[in-house]
Structures are given as C-alpha cells and as structure tokens.
Amino acid sequence: MSLLLRQVELEEAVVDVRIEGDRIVEIGAGLCGSSRVVEARGGTLLPGLHDHHLHLFAMAAAMASIDCSESLDALATAPVNEGWVRGFGTASTPDRHDLDAVRSDVPVRVQHRSGALWMLNSRALAEVSSWLDGTADVERDKHGEPTGRLFRYDARLRAALPSTLPDLGGVVARLHRYGITGVTDATPDLSPAAVEALTALSGIRVTLLGGLTGPRKLLLRDHDLPTYDDLVQVIGGTHAAGRPVAVHCVTPESLLLTLAALREVGSVPGDRIEHAAVVPIGIAEALAALGLAVVTQPSFLRLRGDEYLRDLDREDIARLYPYRSLLDAGVRVAASSDAPYGDADPWRTMADAAARRTRRGRVLGPRERVNPVEVLTGYLSPPDDPGGAARRVEVGALADLCLLKAPLRSGEPQVRAVVVGGEAFEQP
The missing domain is CATH 2.30.40.10 (Urease, subunit C, domain 1)
Structure with a gap:
C-alpha cells in the first residue's frame, strides 16, 4: 500500500x-x-511524537475507573467490574475503615494519584489476604492488622486480581489525537502475558522497560532504599547481561545513591534516570559526566505544584523537576507524561515546561523554564536515546x-x- x-x-x-x-x-x-x-x-x-515514560495498562484501567481526585464519594455508586470497584487519582490516603464507610458491599481498591500506593477496603483485603506479606510495603495497625494501605505493591496485588488484561484500543486512539506514534511503557516487572500483549499492540510502537530486553526498570522504593552494595550488584548484573538501566529516582537520596552506584560500576549507553524530581546543586554535571539521560515530567508542576509548595522543603522546591539547568550542563533531557499519573497531552506538557505554574498560578523555579520547541525536540528523540538528536x-x-x-x-x-x-x- x-x-x-x-x-x-x-x-x-x-x-x-x-x-x-x-x-x-x-x-x-x-x-x-x-x-x-x-x-x-x-x-x-x-x-511522530514519542512519550518516553507512561503506563499503558494503567491508562486503560484509569479510563474504565472512577475518578476520585475530587472526592471518594463517587465510589458509592460506581459500577462493579469483574467483581471489583476501582478508583484512581486521590491525593488522600484513606484506610480500610474510611473506604468501608463509603462502600463495603464489594471489594474496592483505590490508587493514589502518585501510583505508589493502593488503598483497599475490608472486602478487598479479604480477597487478597493470601497475597499479603510481612514487609514494610503492607502497613499494619498497632494490633498487627493490615490498614488497607499497600505501598509499591502493584506486581503482587495484580497477581491476586482478576487476570483479564484491559483493552488498549481506547488508549491508542487517545495517544493518536495528541500526535503520539510511539511510547515507552515504564511499568516494571511485566508478566509474560502483558509483554506479549504490548509487543503485539498495533497502531503504536512500544518500547518496554519491564520486559526481558532493552533498558531494565529499577524501581527504588524511597521508603525502603536498597543498600549501596545491593544496588551496585543489580546494576552491574544488568549491564553484564547487555542491558542498560532506567532507574526510578524521585528523592535526592535515591538519585545520589544511584549516581554513586553508577560511578562504581560504570555507565553504559542507554542508562537513564526516570523522573529526577529533585536534583541537588552540582548533580547535573555528574549526570552529564556519566552520560545519563533524564526523563522528566513537567506537567506535575501544574498538577501537584501547590501541594509541593505545602509539603516540601524550600531547598527541594528550588530544585524541583529541573530542565534548563540539566540542558545547560549537557544532560540529554526528554519530557514525558507518566500517564495516567501525569497529563498525557504532550502539547500541554510543553506549555507546562515553559510556564512552570501551579494551578493557583505560583511559579516554581523560573530559571528552569525552557522553550516549548526544546521540549518538542525531546518528544522527537529516538526511543532508545531520550533527549538525543531529533x-x-x-x-x-x-x-x-x-x-x-x-x-x-x-x-x-x-x-x-x-x-x-x-x-x-x-x-x-
């Protein structure tokens, strides 16, 4: 044809x-x-634009779920899907009793808007009880009972849920409306069935960070960071297997730990930092020296900026989601959405990187502003070289x-x- x-x-x-x-x-x-x-x-x-960090199945699930960003009350009359009610987008952290007060007749799970926390009602906890372990990822009350809050529990929780993978046709159509023809799915530790479904997806090109080839996603849990020696061993083993790493770094501590480990084992082409949400002064040069790319999310400044101003230290706010200083230091930078946790619209993301305004109009880090065309260049960079030549x-x-x-x-x-x-x- x-x-x-x-x-x-x-x-x-x-x-x-x-x-x-x-x-x-x-x-x-x-x-x-x-x-x-x-x-x-x-x-x-x-x-075609390439979104270098999002989560396709989570996008599909969010499209079929209840938006709880304004209130949890919508769960009360939400339709049941495969025996469950699923909510997303809340900034609050209800426990099982809070959710029971809203809906107790069916299992309910709600994902925090960060994607890092699941909250379950009592019926849902009973459904997945055999999958709960004794790690710090399962919060417990003073009696040792689960509160319903599960941290970074996606893979284990997924195994306890109905196994049908969501249809991605609506997600692909949505991405097409934005001019996106390729994505990097940043979900770690995908199941074989999920890998097969994503690699066979038509209408869009998919790069995986959670498959068996290509960059390997390393999800550093900020509340339970690995030891230096353990991280050195994991990165070294990944490099020895012929794969670069894509390391999730939200806090300064996780970023500094990752840089120290990469100095020890050496970086390889394709190594990248996901998020780099807070970059301390002087670290941009270290990122450049190691040849690391940074995949960042400017839309979070608009979506969550007012809460950052309320919750973060002033020093962290000054270094929040940097862009201009990274480019000036010679770091390859590519914007992305982290959808569904961030805004999937790349054109809105370009505007966010230029304005750096919160919903209430406060400006975060005006010196980090970049021209939308510079952000577009990152969206045009190759899937295997985010921030590289368009x-x-x-x-x-x-x-x-x-x-x-x-x-x-x-x-x-x-x-x-x-x-x-x-x-x-x-x-x-």
Whole structure:
C-alpha cells in the first residue's frame, strides 16, 4: 500500500511526501501515484511524537475507573467490574475503615494519584489476604492488622486480581489525537502475558522497560532504599547481561545513591534516570559526566505544584523537576507524561515546561523554564536515546509521522493525522 501526504509544510517549504510500505520514499512537489491521499492543506509534518515514560495498562484501567481526585464519594455508586470497584487519582490516603464507610458491599481498591500506593477496603483485603506479606510495603495497625494501605505493591496485588488484561484500543486512539506514534511503557516487572500483549499492540510502537530486553526498570522504593552494595550488584548484573538501566529516582537520596552506584560500576549507553524530581546543586554535571539521560515530567508542576509548595522543603522546591539547568550542563533531557499519573497531552506538557505554574498560578523555579520547541525536540528523540538528536522527516526514514492541521508556528497545535508504519490514522 502507498500513501501520499499532499501539501505538507516541511522545513518551511510546502511539499508532498510519498510513503511505500513503512518508509518515506519520495519528497517533492506535485507527487502522485499513491493508493491513498491525505490532504494536509499546509499543515506541518513532524516525526511522530514519542512519550518516553507512561503506563499503558494503567491508562486503560484509569479510563474504565472512577475518578476520585475530587472526592471518594463517587465510589458509592460506581459500577462493579469483574467483581471489583476501582478508583484512581486521590491525593488522600484513606484506610480500610474510611473506604468501608463509603462502600463495603464489594471489594474496592483505590490508587493514589502518585501510583505508589493502593488503598483497599475490608472486602478487598479479604480477597487478597493470601497475597499479603510481612514487609514494610503492607502497613499494619498497632494490633498487627493490615490498614488497607499497600505501598509499591502493584506486581503482587495484580497477581491476586482478576487476570483479564484491559483493552488498549481506547488508549491508542487517545495517544493518536495528541500526535503520539510511539511510547515507552515504564511499568516494571511485566508478566509474560502483558509483554506479549504490548509487543503485539498495533497502531503504536512500544518500547518496554519491564520486559526481558532493552533498558531494565529499577524501581527504588524511597521508603525502603536498597543498600549501596545491593544496588551496585543489580546494576552491574544488568549491564553484564547487555542491558542498560532506567532507574526510578524521585528523592535526592535515591538519585545520589544511584549516581554513586553508577560511578562504581560504570555507565553504559542507554542508562537513564526516570523522573529526577529533585536534583541537588552540582548533580547535573555528574549526570552529564556519566552520560545519563533524564526523563522528566513537567506537567506535575501544574498538577501537584501547590501541594509541593505545602509539603516540601524550600531547598527541594528550588530544585524541583529541573530542565534548563540539566540542558545547560549537557544532560540529554526528554519530557514525558507518566500517564495516567501525569497529563498525557504532550502539547500541554510543553506549555507546562515553559510556564512552570501551579494551578493557583505560583511559579516554581523560573530559571528552569525552557522553550516549548526544546521540549518538542525531546518528544522527537529516538526511543532508545531520550533527549538525543531529533528524528527527521526524510527519504528512507521510518514512516511514523504527525501531521498538524496548520503550521506549527500558528498557535496551539491540533493533529490532523498520524502515520504509524505507513498506515494513516486521520483524526476528527
């Protein structure tokens, strides 16, 4: 099958782009001879955007769940799905008794908006009791009974739940509306069934951090960090197996521990830091010296900034989700969403990186502001090199493309179509 994108704006010229199979084969004026034509009408053509850190199954689950960001009361009348009620997005941390007061007739689980904590009512605890262990991840009251709060318990909790994987068609369609043609799923320790489903997903290219190949996600639990020796051993073993690491670092402590371990074992191409939510002064240069990429989430400044101002130390707030200082130090940086915990819209994320404003209008770290075009460059960087040189629309390139309805410079971008592997998906 051949595809013709007619009259696209490409590098300030209006041209046609012809695609055969999954490759761009010709760029020029007045092209013809394709079996399908998409009229661009002067809209800018870009490489397809790549979100370098999100969670596809969690996005699908969130789309089918109850939004508790405003209140838990919505759980009271929520529909039951496979015997459970699932909520997400709350900033509060109710225990099982709090949830029982809202809904006690069926098992209820609610995910904290950070993604780091699950909260279960009593019926839900009874369902998964055989899967609870005695680690610090299961909070217990003074009598030794579980409170219903499970920290970083995703993999073990998942094993106790109904096993049907959610359909991802709606998630892919949503990502297409944003111009996204590829993603890096950052969920650690995926099951074989999940890996199979993600690698077979059509309409979008998927890189995994939780599979058996490619970068390996290391989730450092901030309330229970590994020892230095243990982390050195894990990173060294991962490198010896031919894989880079992608290390979850939210606190300064986890970041400093990771850098110390990487200095010990040495970094390899593809090593990356996920989040780097707080970067102490002088550490940007250390990240650059090790050749590490940073995958950051500017949308959290808008979504959670007012709470950061309330809860964090002033020193941490000054170094929160840095961007400009990392670029200036020579660190490769790519923005991402961490959806569903952050905003999946890359264009909104670009605006957030430039404004750095909370919902209430407070500015966090104005010196860390970056131009939206610089953030876009990160979205155009290759999946295996976040923050690297942007992919280009050129003959021979893979036909993963984002076509806008108007020139990029004209204002807020709207997507006319995406092309994935030569197949066009036109948007309403």
